[in-house]
Amino acid sequence: MSSPAQAATMTFVVYVDDASILAEARERAQALIAKHPARLVMVDASGPHGTPEELQSHTHAQIVPDVPTVLFWAGKESVRDPNFFTLNELADVLVLDSSRGSGDIGSLRQLMEYFSAGRRTKVQDLAYLRLAPWQEMIATFFDDAELAEDLGRIASVEITAGSPAEQYYLLGWLASRLGWTPQSVAVGLHAKGKPRRVYEVALASAHSTYRAKLEDPKGPVVCLTVEGAHAREQHCETLHDVAVVALVEQAILRPGTSDVYRATLDAARGFLEHFAT
Amino acid sequence: MTATVPNPLREGLDTQRISDPCTIVFFGASGDLFKRMLLPSIYELRQRGTLPTNFALVGFARSQYDDDGFRAYCKAQLDQFAYGAKPDGAMWDDFAKCIRYVTADFGDTSHFEALKQILDENDRDLKTGGNRLFYLSTPPSVFPGIIDQLQKAGLDPKSNAKGWTRIVVEKPFGTDLASARALQTEVEKVFDEGQVYRIDHYLGKEPVQDIMALRFANVIFEPIWNRNYVQSVQITAAETLGVEGRGGYYDSAGALRDMIQNHVMNLLALVAMEPPATADADAIRNEKFKVFASIQPPALADVPKMAVRGQYDAGLIDGKPVPSYRTEPDVNPQSDTETYAAVKLFVENWRWAGVPFYLRSGKRLARKVSEIAVTFKNIPHRFYGENTDEIDPNVLVIKIQPDEGVSLRFEAKVPGQKSHIRTVSMDFNYGTGFGVQSPPAYERLIADAMRGDQTLFTRWDAVQRAWEIVTPIQQSWQNATPTFPNYGAGSQGPHGANQLFDNWRTL
Numbered sequence: 196m197s198s199p200a201q202a203a204t205m206t207f208v209v210y211v212d213d214a215s216i217l218a219e220a221r222e223r224a225q226a227l228i229a230k231h232p233a234r235l236v237m238v239d240a241s242g243p244h245g246t247p248e249e250l251q252s253h254t255h256a257q258i259v260p261d262v263p264t265v266l267f268w269a270g271k272e273s274v275r276d277p278n279f280f281t282l283n284e285l286a287d288v289l290v291l292d293s294s295r296g297s298g299d300i301g302s303l304r305q306l307m308e309y310f311s312a313g314r315r316t317k318v319q320d321l322a323y324l325r326l327a328p329w330q331e332m333i334a335t336f337f338d339d340a341e342l343a344e345d346l347g348r349i350a351s352v353e354i355t356a357g358s359p360a361e362q363y364y365l366l367g368w369l370a371s372r373l374g375w376t377p378q379s380v381a382v383g384l385h386a387k388g389k390p391r392r393v394y395e396v397a398l399a400s401a402h403s404t405y406r407a408k409l410e411d412p413k414g415p416v417v418c419l420t421v422e423g424a425h426a427r428e429q430h431c432e433t434l435h436d437v438a439v440v441a442l443v444e445q446a447i448l449r450p451g452t453s454d455v456y457r458a459t460l461d462a463a464r465g466f467l468e469h470f471a472t
Numbered sequence: 473m474t475a476t477v478p479n480p481l482r483e484g485l486d487t488q489r490i491s492d493p494c495t496i497v498f499f500g501a502s503g504d505l506f507k508r509m510l511l512p513s514i515y516e517l518r519q520r521g522t523l524p525t526n527f528a529l530v531g532f533a534r535s536q537y538d539d540d541g542f543r544a545y546c547k548a549q550l551d552q553f554a555y556g557a558k559p560d561g562a563m564w565d566d567f568a569k570c571i572r573y574v575t576a577d578f579g580d581t582s583h584f585e586a587l588k589q590i591l592d593e594n595d596r597d598l599k600t601g602g603n604r605l606f607y608l609s610t611p612p613s614v615f616p617g618i619i620d621q622l623q624k625a626g627l628d629p630k631s632n633a634k635g636w637t638r639i640v641v642e643k644p645f646g647t648d649l650a651s652a653r654a655l656q657t658e659v660e661k662v663f664d665e666g667q668v669y670r671i672d673h674y675l676g677k678e679p680v681q682d683i684m685a686l687r688f689a690n691v692i693f694e695p696i697w698n699r700n701y702v703q704s705v706q707i708t709a710a711e712t713l714g715v716e717g718r719g720g721y722y723d724s725a726g727a728l729r730d731m732i733q734n735h736v737m738n739l740l741a742l743v744a745m746e747p748p749a750t751a752d753a754d755a756i757r758n759e760k761f762k763v764f765a766s767i768q769p770p771a772l773a774d775v776p777k778m779a780v781r782g783q784y785d786a787g788l789i790d791g792k793p794v795p796s797y798r799t800e801p802d803v804n805p806q807s808d809t810e811t812y813a814a815v816k817l818f819v820e821n822w823r824w825a826g827v828p829f830y831l832r833s834g835k836r837l838a839r840k841v842s843e844i845a846v847t848f849k850n851i852p853h854r855f856y857g858e859n860t861d862e863i864d865p866n867v868l869v870i871k872i873q874p875d876e877g878v879s880l881r882f883e884a885k886v887p888g889q890k891s892h893i894r895t896v897s898m899d900f901n902y903g904t905g906f907g908v909q910s911p912p913a914y915e916r917l918i919a920d921a922m923r924g925d926q927t928l929f930t931r932w933d934a935v936q937r938a939w940e941i942v943t944p945i946q947q948s949w950q951n952a953t954p955t956f957p958n959y960g961a962g963s964q965g966p967h968g969a970n971q972l973f974d975n976w977r978t979l
Contacts, residue, residue, distance in 0.1 A: 327485070327486065328521075330481070330485055331485060331489070331521060333481060334479060334481035334482050334485060335489070335521075335525050337479045337481055338479055338482075338489070338491060338493075338524070338525050338526075339493075339525065339526065339599060341599075343478070343479050346479075346480065346481075369481075372480045372481050372483065373480060373481075410562055416561060416562045416563055418562060418566075427599075428569070428598075429566070430525060430566060431562040431563055431565070431566040432521055432563075433519050433520075433521070433557065433563055435520075435521065453484055454484065455483065455484030455485075
């Protein structure tokens, strides 16, 4: 019996090189294409799979012409895997999570350089998209007109997170919005807890400290406190953690790489280079 | 007004957060609407991060509470009625801090002065910026008194130099044309039209908002959306429920006032309106008003040909026996209040001249369904299909509840060597199409009122015109004693409705 005709809005290529996550990756991909009709191409590189060029050729043959090709990179490494570059040549949109893999600063720096190089492929990094609730929380401090006046006087920032990608993306985002350079602000980055998780962000001016802190024992809640000259009552908000499938969905629905993301990347790279030297 | 200092961290964020700080005051905060709909909506807005950071809620009602007692009451109601996260932990503690209460007699100015003191304290302690949203979720009879007292206590917009003052008025806005005008006179003494938010929660439902998107974000419908192609439009708001403990209110209202004059007429306006020039609230509301202005109220003598009423008898709903309307609690046993109303109207303009719009609403009907069905004309010349095949007209159905979506009925050839034609349906469902359920209407409407967006609220000219249209029907029905009850619970409604229109969609 033939299957019913189906519309396709994209070719969704999923690259996996770890047999232990293959089934889970396939399940998530299928959940996604149930909502966004697509041809799913699973690229399993966990066993023998030929050269990068052969893998590229095999994948290319399965792509639906005239609709975008989205590559979801679920490989253990990115810029250190030659398949990453050959498969990227096929993609209109690259979705990956820079918090995966070895997560060392060197590979993060290489990856950010690769993102910044102005390629045709639009990049959506789940590590950045995952920060949206934190960006929202931090912005919330300065909706208060009185506190907004203190934004230009922030002198130090402390970020506690489980992996460097989140730390540098948050730092880069703040720096790009507030015009910081590595010389103009004191930075403390603290590794703590599970990867892909932010625990605390604190900004300090000469007069006040603004702290957003994950209160895990109380549930997925972030409490915002302002101490010092502009002290405010503590205010708590639900942290809307977003599941991977939903993040990937956001990534494929976004029209392109945003200006804010580009500026964040540039600023984050500046800090990475500064700390590397 | 609150000074706006640009927040550079907001740039590029995909946020729903309402920027203006404010206090929302719920008059009638111990009532059913507050605990079932308004409070859960506010709490969900808080959970989603939509409420402004500097926010406060004040309950104002007759029931005796102090602040802590009212917080405990709110928590108990949320435990029962919250549709998202239940009140717990730091989130609830934080939310509870911004709740206050005034035990009040709506006629006592000193209680409104106590309210003013709390609002001033909120501005000082919670930085609510002098912005006040007064939400009237009380019986309509006390609306004028509250508005008058707000002014006497210095809570009117003109006395508030620090921020904005807005008022949300629940439907019904009046019980007839005269009372609506009288209420508007009271409102106008204190509030400008731009400060008044007349709520009709139907307009906050996602599928209702999608009517405009369907019409104006697609090119395929608009060319045929007129008298040349449309045979008729049916708008249905049918319920299986009875009066559900609201017998006292409903017995003085009835289906014409409770549903047709507001909800159903608003749906008609969205279907029939011209494309607005912009998405601006008044641009849209201007077009809606023009639709009402194009509908001629029926002459008294014509009402029997244009409108049908009914009242349910005992019957079966989902196989279970239910009582007749006249035996419901708080309903007059000799009541002549209609629980069903069907009306035929014409929009007399170039687009719609001669196209009947059939509106119906009722309680205790066979199925719960709210929908708009646009039936197109028959094909002009038939040459296809076997002789015995029926070729039905195309029907576009905008489904508002319970299955939110759109369906299009069209004809297709049955596979095989014969040319049989059969009707098929193409369905779009919001839940599966977007993978999300639509948020409740009140969430959207409360947030819009806080944002100052009046698009989904009804302007006075439209309210007045809608009353003018139904007034002859009201008058005609008041002048004649009906033979009630005239339809069984769980049925399609009174037989008389078929004399008005013989092609109602089956419930």
